[in-house]
Amino acid sequence: MAKGKYEKWLTAEGLTLLTGWARAGLTDEQMAKNVGIAPSTLYAWKAMYPEISESLKRGKEVVDLEVENTLLKRALGYDYYEETEELRFNNASGEYKMTVTKRVKKSVPPDVTALIFWLKNRMPDKWKDRQNIELSDLREEQTKLDSIIKQMRGDAA
Numbered sequence: 195m196a197k198g199k200y201e202k203w204l205t206a207e208g209l210t211l212l213t214g215w216a217r218a219g220l221t222d223e224q225m226a227k228n229v230g231i232a233p234s235t236l237y238a239w240k241a242m243y244p245e246i247s248e249s250l251k252r253g254k255e256v257v258d259l260e261v262e263n264t265l266l267k268r269a270l271g272y273d274y275y276e277e278t279e280e281l282r283f284n285n286a287s288g289e290y291k292m293t294v295t296k297r298v299k300k301s302v303p304p305d306v307t308a309l310i311f312w313l314k315n316r317m318p319d320k321w322k323d324r325q326n327i328e329l330s331d332l333r334e335e336q337t338k339l340d341s342i343i344k345q346m347r348g349d350a351a
Contacts, residue, residue: 200239200246203229209249216253225250269308273301 202208215225226236240247278296283289313321 212249213253216250217256268305269312271302271304276300
């Protein structure tokens with residue numbers, strides 16, 4: 195009896211490879227191509243074999259967290275050190291060797307676009323582009339403004 199193509203991907207090696215591809219950022223379509231199947235077949239395998247589904251989720255989680263951490267770092271800004279190396283002759287060993295000659299602390303300022311993206315996605319009620327304002331709130335504000343205007347006109351007269 196012939197073995198199904200999926201059986202290879204249920205082995206420890208196959209699952210590790212799938213996890214690695216997911217971690218590397220490959221899409222389901224790209225992974226299906228690497229396996230030699232149609233994307234619809236991969237979707238069916240994910241539904242039928244929890245091992246495959248979990249393997250892909252594990253790989254994607256790692257990348258998602260790395261991207262989230264990088265976005266946050268970029269949004270807040272960060273410092274790093276830049277090193278300059280030069281080829282120098284070492285009298286003791288008689289060999290040339292790459293040596294750090296300068297180390298400079300540099301700063302990357304907060305990125306406004308990353309900040310906006312973070313806030314809109316993490317706090318959408320407060321930061322989305324379109325705010326829902328109740329009509330009753332507007333009427334209350336209009337009443338307050340009308341009252342202030344009447345007071346000002348009365349005081350000025």
